[in-house]
Amino acid sequence: MSHLHLDHIGLLSTVSSSTTIILPDKDVAKATIGTWYERSPRWLAYVLPRSWDVTRSAKVMSEDENSVTALLVSHSAYPSVAYLYIGKTSTIFYSGDFRLQRLAEPVSSLEESLGRLGIDTVDLAIVEGTNMGSTASMMTKTGFEETLINSTSTFEGIIVSIDPLDLEAALFLYSVVEQSQRDVVVASERIFWVLKLFHEKWPRLLNKTLVAIETSRRTPPVPISSISLVNEVFRDIKRYIIIAEPTQLLEHLRRLKVQGREVDLSNTVALLLDPEPREVVREIEEEVLIRWLKMFGVHTQRVCLSGHYHPYDFKKIIQLIKPKQLLPIHTEDPDLMLKLFEKLKAHEAK
Numbered sequence: 147m148s149h150l151h152l153d154h155i156g157l158l159s160t161v162s163s164s165t166t167i168i169l170p171d172k173d174v175a176k177a178t179i180g181t182w183y184e185r186s187p188r189w190l191a192y193v194l195p196r197s198w199d200v201t202r203s204a205k206v207m208s209e210d211e212n213s214v215t216a217l218l219v220s221h222s223a224y225p226s227v228a229y230l231y232i233g234k235t236s237t238i239f240y241s242g243d244f245r246l247q248r249l250a251e252p253v254s255s256l257e258e259s260l261g262r263l264g265i266d267t268v269d270l271a272i273v274e275g276t277n278m279g280s281t282a283s284m285m286t287k288t289g290f291e292e293t294l295i296n297s298t299s300t301f302e303g304i305i306v307s308i309d310p311l312d313l314e315a316a317l318f319l320y321s322v323v324e325q326s327q328r329d330v331v332v333a334s335e336r337i338f339w340v341l342k343l344f345h346e347k348w349p350r351l352l353n354k355t356l357v358a359i360e361t362s363r364r365t366p367p368v369p370i371s372s373i374s375l376v377n378e379v380f381r382d383i384k385r386y387i388i389i390a391e392p393t394q395l396l397e398h399l400r401r402l403k404v405q406g407r408e409v410d411l412s413n414t415v416a417l418l419l420d421p422e423p424r425e426v427v428r429e430i431e432e433e434v435l436i437r438w439l440k441m442f443g444v445h446t447q448r449v450c451l452s453g454h455y456h457p458y459d460f461k462k463i464i465q466l467i468k469p470k471q472l473l474p475i476h477t478e479d480p481d482l483m484l485k486l487f488e489k490l491k492a493h494e495a496k
């Protein structure tokens with residue numbers, strides 16, 4: 147498994163118990179999807195393996211007994227890996243989802259990793275192409291940074307919706323808002339769990355952080371200050387940046403409405419991070435969220451910060467791994483990728 151997005155992990159419970167499942171990081175998987183889905187009454191319960199005993203963590207930057215080495219790559223779920231198989235007669239590179247430009251420090255670039263492994267060509271590359279042939283307009287890291295800086299200096303209130311697994315985006319957000327005078331308010335349990343999980347590694351993660359979540363039995367003990375969203379944060383919103391998952395943001399707004407609380411959120415912007423442009427389910431949910439935000443006077447901006455490489459990165463990727471053969475996956479336009487690949491190969495051979 148390359149990462150924990152649902153379109154990749156599928157239904158692990160259907161994998162035979164005599165098969166070992168390799169996850170990027172078993173502990174992270176247990177603490178996140180393991181806890182979130184274990185008692186789900188829906189199909190999500192089947193996402194989890196029948197037993198965690200059959201799973202283990204990928205070996206990052208070192209070869210396992212099957213001659214496979216995992217490479218940490220940048221994506222909108224942390225950690226995400228690509229796999230490199232170095233066999234006696236051939237080498238295979240397999241990418242799950244990945245982007246070329248990382249957002250934050252936990253991952254090294256593909257170039258660095260391949261360089262450290264001394265790999266400059268492979269026989270077969272199995273490569274995703276989510277954005278290949280896509281007409282969606284995607285923001286770069288610099289564009290996202292600019293949007294964040296402009297928003298903090300223009301709007302009183304800032305709400306950013308991110309996916310709880312997207313630690314890289316959270317780290318990047320923290321590095322940008324560190325320069326402002328605002329404290330970060332985490333208003334989602336699952337985002338808080340993920341930040342807590344990694345905070346020993348990156349202690350600055352929970353610096354200047356306040357937590358505004360409803361108490362729940364299954365929330366880990368809070369080592370940092372709690373704050374009330376309605377009574378404190380919304381009353382002096384210019385002092386904070388609120389981070390929440392889209393669904394929980396919706397929950398907060400619905401609760402306010404039900405309670406009939408008067409909250410003025412005009413002069414507030416909600417930046418909705420959309421890392422996976424083709425997840426239709428999320429888009430529908432987002433439309434509902436946008437209507438609710440509007441009701442409270444919040445200006446909404448969709449930020450398509452793709453978890454996948456941009457079409458213009460394809461050439462660089464091919465130059466980095468120089469595959470003899472390409473097998474496109476996870477794309478709606480494999481023909482385009484193959485045609486481009488043949489052209490680039492012919493060009494390189496000249």
Ligand SMILES: [Zn+2]
Binds near residue numbers: 149151154221222453
């Ligand atoms: Zn993904």
